[in-house]
Amino acid sequence: MNQKPNKNIEDLVEEFSELLYSWAFYKTSHRETAEDLVQETFIAAYQSFDKFENKSNYKTWLFSILKNKISDFYRRKFKDNYKALTNTGDSLNNVPLDKFFDDNDNWIKERRPINWNDNNNLLDDDEFISILNYCMDNLPELWNSAIQFKYLTDKDSKDICKELGITPSNFWQILHRSKLQLRQCIENNWFKK
Template sequence: MNAAKEALKGDSNTIIQEWVQLYAESMFAWAHYKTADKALAEDLVQDSFLAALQSFDKFKQESSPKTWLFSILNHKIIDHFRKEFRNPVQNEAESGLSFFFNSDGEWYKDRRPQEWPAADTQLLDNPDFRKILEHCMHLLPGSWLAAVSLKYLEQKDGKEICKDLQITPSNFWQILHRAKLQLRACLENNWFKK
């Protein structure tokens, strides 16, 4: 074993503590961007450092420590979305199509999509809007949030998401459709009607 590997092996706690100082902030920013949840992002970063400490002897220095840690973090994020997807969906009356449509399949008048002002094309640059969007996303059932996050935050394609979540394409697109309906209603009520 070369001297660098031997030095790494001997003091893994100290090295991980140094890496926390160097990389925790950027890892948190990445996890928060991917999950839109501050507390979850903190947990995922903490779990990543714990996993790095537990598997420290497997770090072969073929990549930088930052690359290795971000790889662990990305796996933790994907595992979180998989777990969320498998959580039971909320009551259909609360979160499903019955919220938007009556028994004849027609829109409830007060739940029809509203026209959004054209001036609001840069909403994601507005921190207040992002806060409302984050709130609305966390009102989605776990499986819907997982699908939306993988599609729009992770920017994965549908086939890859279906494989990751072990669902059919038709199920995936149905989930996305329902999630977008619920997100739109939440944003209309909490942002556009204020």
Template sequence: MDTVDNVTEWVNEYSDELYAWALKRTQNVHLSEDLVQDTFVAAYQSIERYKGESSPKTWLHSILKHKMLDHFRKEKVKEKYENQSAFFQKNESWDKHNNPTLWSTMDVTLLDNPGFNDALASCLDKLPQKWKTAVVGKYLTDKKAGDICKELSITTSNYWQIVHRAKLNLRNCIEHNWFQE
């Protein structure tokens, strides 16, 4: 059996299982599909290093795990450099062009408005995955901070920083996509 046949057989046999495993951990359909695809590409490119000491399934899971770790490392670096400077001046006060507008506290039915919910969902989808998970956990499913920290494998201080940054981004997005319509 040649290399192409091996990889083709593995794709047919292990794709669904690898995808389910990735989806459970990322909770993102497209990311999971990409990671599984990258796993098979990497397996094909490095098949000469596969010694058969473990099952193909174990080897593929190992590749997928490393692909996932690489992805989240890159995301973490990207998170650090998200453009928060757009909200603040150098002296850390609000930038006058991005100063938050006052939202009406009288509109208590805002969450009953389908248009607002669509705008909120769209804005949540624009957040990095960890930010979205933290905000949804804290504000929409009432999870405790400690539980969210465990789920995301982050420290408490990192959690509060993520929530703060996510709220700034959500506020800005909602102001541009809902209140200025």
């Protein structure tokens, strides 16, 4: 017989915790959040353990639960941030683009991007990664999440907009403003150090 051995939830925790944590951390870039998501994954697995039908292996089953937990996390986070943004009367339009561009939509000389061409291996530099994370953490949460979804996941823009509960034009505006702020933060903290 070629049947899977019966495992209990403790066996799954022992076997898959590190792998699930690595994936959750990759998707969230936050240690405590990743730990919480893995814990929620195992709680959900425990609650539905008797329903597992061996149609997939345990690893696939646990990762599908984790992926749903990660999506739920971002969905909650975006909704909370969007509500906070709209409840304070703040809006994306209140972020002053005029600090980057003049009245003719040209770069202000002092704000013009500097040349980054000499730095092809920045992502291999731990200090640069630390500064990038610092700059990402200083973005509004909705912007941070939009950037992470756009550049760190395989989702297309339509799915990201649906996930965030925003319009496509709002999404592109968020990306544009986020990139401007990230560029300024990185230039100030890395290139001008």
